[in-house]
Structure formats: C-alpha cells, structure tokens
Amino acid sequence: RKEVEQDPGPFNVPEGATVAFNCTYSNSASQSFFWYRQDCRKEPKLLMSVYSSGNEDGRFTAQLNRASQYISLLIRDSKLSDSATYLCVVSGGGSNYKLTFGKGTLLTVNP
Amino acid sequence: EAQVTQNPRYLITVTGKKLTVTCSQNMNHEYMSWYRQDPGLGLRQIYYSMNVEVTDKGDVPEGYKVSRKEKRNFPLILESPSPNQTSLYFCASTSSLGGSTEAFFGQGTRLTVV
Numbered sequence: 001r002k003e004v005e006q007d008p009g010p011f012n013v014p015e016g017a018t019v020a021f022n023c024t025y026s027n028s029a030s031q032s033f034f035w036y037r038q039d040c041r042k043e044p045k046l047l048m049s050v051y052s053s054g055n056e057d058g059r060f061t062a063q064l065n066r067a068s069q070y071i072s073l074l075i076r077d078s079k080l081s082d083s084a085t086y087l088c089v090v091s092g093g094g095s096n097y098k099l100t101f102g103k104g105t106l107l108t109v110n111p
Numbered sequence: 112e113a114q115v116t117q118n119p120r121y122l123i124t125v126t127g128k129k130l131t132v133t134c135s136q137n138m139n140h141e142y143m144s145w146y147r148q149d150p151g152l153g154l155r156q157i158y159y160s161m162n163v164e165v166t167d168k169g170d171v172p173e174g175y176k177v178s179r180k181e182k183r184n185f186p187l188i189l190e191s192p193s194p195n196q197t198s199l200y201f202c203a204s205t206s207s208l209g210g211s212t213e214a215f216f217g218q219g220t221r222l223t224v225v
Contacts, residue, residue: 032212043201043216044154087154091212097142097205098169099214103153 003027006088006102014110017078021105023071023088030100032091033064035073037084038104044087047073078109113138117202117217124192124224132187132220134202140215142205143185144169145177147198148219154201160185192224 006023013019021035033050048055050062050071061074071088088102115136124130136143144159146169156169160179174196176188185204189196202217 034213041199041219041221043218044214045216046213049213097212097214098144098156098159099154099203099205100156101146101154103151 003100004088004090004102006086007105008103009105009107011105011107012110013078013107015078015080017109019075019078019082019107021073021075021086021088021107023073023102025069025071025088025090025100027090027092027100028069030069030090030092033071034089034091034099035060035062035071036087036089036101038087039084044101047086075107078107080109080111083107083109113215115202115204115215115217117200117220119220120218121221122223124222126193126224127191130189130192130222132189132200132202132222134185134187134217135183136185136202136204136215137183138204138206138215139182140204140206141182143179144203144205144214145175145185145187146201146203147171147196148201149198157187157200192222194224196222197224198222 035047036044037047038044050064054063059076063072085104087104145157146154148154158177160166200220203214205214
C-alpha cells in the first residue's frame with residue numbers, strides 16, 4: 001500500500017461546482033496532515049492544515065478521520081483560480097518533520 | 112519577507128560534471144530538506160537536516176550529497192550527475208517551534224542532465 005494515496009484525477013469542473021478530494025495514508029503513527037496546492041511548474045504552498053475536528057477556511061473544508069486513515073478536502077463554489085494540483089501531505093510529527101506527499105490531483109475549473 | 116531561495120532556477124549540464132544547487136532560508140528554521148519531483152512519482156525526499164551538522168538520508172539519496180555548515184544554508188551536491196537525475200528539485204525549510212510544521216519551499220530548480 002502506498003504511503004499516501006490520492007484520487008488520480010484529473011478533475012475538470014465548471015465554475016461554481018463543488019469538488020471533493022480524497023486521500024488515504026498507511027502510517028497510523030502519522031501526526032500532522034495537510035493539503036498543499038501546487039500551480040504548474042511552481043513550488044507547493046500550504047493550503048491548510050487538517051485537524052481531527054475538521055476545519056474550514058472560506059470555501060475550503062478539510063476533514064481527518066484517524067480511524068479510517070482518511071483525509072478529505074472540499075472546495076465549494078469553485079473559481080477559475082482554484083485550478084491547480086492539490087497535494088495530500090502527511091508528517092510523522094514530533095521531531096520528525098519529514099513530509100510524505102501524495103502524487104497530487106490536478107483540478108481544472110472551466111468557465 | 113520570509114523566503115527560501117534556490118539557485119540556479121534552471122540548469123542544463125553534462126553527465127559527470129559536478130554541480131551544486133544552493134538553498135538558503137531567512138526564517139531561522141532548524142529543519143531543511145530536499146525533494147525531487149518527477150511525473151507520475153510525486154515529490155520524494157532526497158536528504159534532510161534537523162540542524163547544523165545533522166543530516167540524514169531521505170527516500171532517494173543515491174547520487175546526492177548535502178551539507179549543513181550553517182543554519183540558513185543547505186546545498187545539494189551532485190558529484191557525478193547522470194541523466195536519471197534530470198528532475199525538478201525543491202528545497203524546503205520547516206520550523207520546529209510552536210508546534211508549527213508548515214514547510215516553505217523554494218521556487219524550484221529544473222535540472223537537465225544530458
């Protein structure tokens with residue numbers, strides 16, 4: 001089983017659509033969880049951290065289910081500017097800051 | 112402005128010619144790492160450093176070296192580059208203070224080895 005596995009995509013959606021990204025991780029000892037965004041040929045940037053209680057930032061909602069080792073990201077009312085690759089990222093936490101990345105899911109929002 | 116700076120941004124070199132990609136951060140972060148990104152494989156960690164003079168292998172260290180003589184700098188060295196090291200490379204730094212583990216990435220170095 002891959003360490004971090006994401007929907008392979010790509011996703012093509014119209015503006016205004018709701019998009020859901022799913023991710024599973026294999027290491028039950030993982031402690032920190034993130035969604036990063038990467039624009040074409042650019043560096044990854046943190047979109048949001050993911051907490052067990054779930055967290056929301058505007059149109060973006062992230063959820064973590066530790067029992068199922070599952071992470072999700074929901075984008076509501078998608079905009080053209082949301083077009084990017086979304087990376088699910090898991091960290092060991094504590095003194096281990098190694099980030100393990102999923103392969104990413106490409107989202108294209110169409111006018 | 113907090114940033115991670117990599118140089119060069121683009122490099123074309125020949126097999127066997129030693130090269131160094133520099134990485135510098137101005138955030139006083141302890142943890143720095145190098146990743147390579149390849150189509151279909153995602154980002155994979157090459158080496159990391161927990162602090163000055165403390166480095167360790169990541170998932171794909173073969174063919175690479177690193178050093179951490181100063182906290183702000185973490186260069187990636189390819190002693191004898193080969194075509195399979197053609198890739199997009201990212202340096203990242205992460206703070207270990209206050210529970211924050213956000214990684215800040217450099218802009219990337221696109222390396223082609225011919």
